[in-house]
Amino acid sequence: MTGRYLVTGGAGFVGSHIVAALLDRGDDVVVFDHLSTGHREAVLQGARLIIGDLDDERLVDYVVADGPWDGVFHFAALSIVGDSMRDPFRYIAENVGTGVRLIAACVRHKVPKFVLSSTAALFGSSRSTPIDETANYDPDSPYGESKAMLERALHWADRVHGLRSASLRYFNAAGADPAGRLGEDHAPESHLMPLVIDAALGRRAEIAVFGDDYPTPDGTCVRDYVHVADLADAHLRVLAPLATNSVRYNLGTGRGHSVLEVIQAVERVSGRRVPMRRAPRRAGDPAVLIAGADRIRRDLGWQPRYADLDAIAATALQWRQAHPDGYRTGHRRLHQGTIAELFHAVTD
Ligand SMILES: NC(=O)c1ccc[n+]([C@@H]2O[C@H](COP(=O)([O-])OP(=O)(O)OC[C@H]3O[C@@H](n4cnc5c(N)ncnc54)[C@H](O)[C@@H]3O)[C@@H](O)[C@H]2O)c1
Numbered sequence: 001m002t003g004r005y006l007v008t009g010g011a012g013f014v015g016s017h018i019v020a021a022l023l024d025r026g027d028d029v030v031v032f033d034h035l036s037t038g039h040r041e042a043v044l045q046g047a048r049l050i051i052g053d054l055d056d057e058r059l060v061d062y063v064v065a066d067g068p069w070d071g072v073f074h075f076a077a078l079s080i081v082g083d084s085m086r087d088p089f090r091y092i093a094e095n096v097g098t099g100v101r102l103i104a105a106c107v108r109h110k111v112p113k114f115v116l117s118s119t120a121a122l123f124g125s126s127r128s129t130p131i132d133e134t135a136n137y138d139p140d141s142p143y144g145e146s147k148a149m150l151e152r153a154l155h156w157a158d159r160v161h162g163l164r165s166a167s168l169r170y171f172n173a174a175g176a177d178p179a180g181r182l183g184e185d186h187a188p189e190s191h192l193m194p195l196v197i198d199a200a201l202g203r204r205a206e207i208a209v210f211g212d213d214y215p216t217p218d219g220t221c222v223r224d225y226v227h228v229a230d231l232a233d234a235h236l237r238v239l240a241p242l243a244t245n246s247v248r249y250n251l252g253t254g255r256g257h258s259v260l261e262v263i264q265a266v267e268r269v270s271g272r273r274v275p276m277r278r279a280p281r282r283a284g285d286p287a288v289l290i291a292g293a294d295r296i297r298r299d300l301g302w303q304p305r306y307a308d309l310d311a312i313a314a315t316a317l318q319w320r321q322a323h324p325d326g327y328r329t330g331h332r333r334l335h336q337g338t339i340a341e342l343f344h345a346v347t348d
Pocket residue numbers: 008009010011012013014015032033034035036037038039052053054055074075076077078079098117118119120169170171172173174186
């Protein structure tokens with residue numbers, strides 16, 4: 001059964017892949033994004049794009065009131081851990097402020113389902129891994145704290161107002177649309193896989209490996225890389241249980257890969273050597289973060305199709321080779337909706 005969904009941050013990396021998955025199954029999709037880190041070209045034909053800031057409370061209320069919606073997916077956020085350590089109040093104010101106002105608008109306008117992009121950064125580095133859903137909140141950064149606060153706000157939105165929600169804690173999102181339509185394009189890029197790919201393609205001089213003396217098999221940090229298409233699949237699956245109750249799931253493959261293993265995977269799939277430099281540890285990087293993601297497998301039958309690191313790297317490489325300058329070299333796929341009408345309706 002198809003539906004109508006509002007997707008904040010749907011022009012960004014993860015959000016654009018969920019928009020594609022919704023469009024692929026015939027849903028009606030409206031993206032709300034101010035394009036600070038997202039791209040018009042990442043909004044595939046068939047979705048409507050409203051360019052707006054979630055900070056604009058009147059506009060958000062106007063858009064959410066334009067229902068009925070079957071659900072709201074909330075991806076839009078500031079999401080760089082290091083930045084949040086430098087500017088904690090901006091992260092708390094913006095992520096929590098915009099998120100809570102969006103949740104309140106959903107309650108006001110009787111949106112039945114809400115899906116939050118949450119994060120493994122909810123859990124402190126002192127946790128032993130794998131980390132499952134029984135772990136307590138213990139964020140190491142204001143970014144993680146802001147997501148923990150939104151999860152709590154959603155708890156109360158359900159308890160007081162009956163808004164059903166899913167909090168999906170992604171570990172390291174990576175890869176690209178296997179059909180080649182979408183990929184990862186942040187400026188500056190902070191994620192390992194696209195940085196390593198750029199080094200392999202000669203678009204960066206080298207990749208810095210921060211720390212090689214961690215208590216891991218090869219001394220470099222270990223993370224759980226989950227393919228963005230598998231994340232999209234999980235987002236579609238959680239809509240069913242939201243008919244009756246709220247849920248929280250950790251999303252990862254349950255397998256960890258070190259920084260050196262990511263480099264080797266990119267070397268294998270690209271057939272090129274990745275120039276690298278060893279650098280000191282970065283503050284706040286935990287040695288190992290692996291998801292205990294059995295709960296969503298058990299409850300919803302979710303099974304990552306791209307659990308193999310080479311398969312994840314291959315899709316990311318395919319997109320980057322076709323788009324060496326990111327979306328700037330992509331085709332314009334935007335279908336822009338009635339932004340002008342909306343803007344006037346709100347500001348008149
Ligand atoms: N990428 C990961 O590995 C990862 C891991 C865990 C959690 N997450 C979460 O997933 C979500 C998406 O991450 P991403 O990597 O796709 O990030 P992204 O930066 O690519 O996408 C975020 C999108 O939200 C938009 N946006 C941000 N603030 C906005 C605002 N105030 N109003 C309107 N639009 C706004 C941006 O323009 C962008 O298109 C974030 O909430 C992030 O915290 C991502």
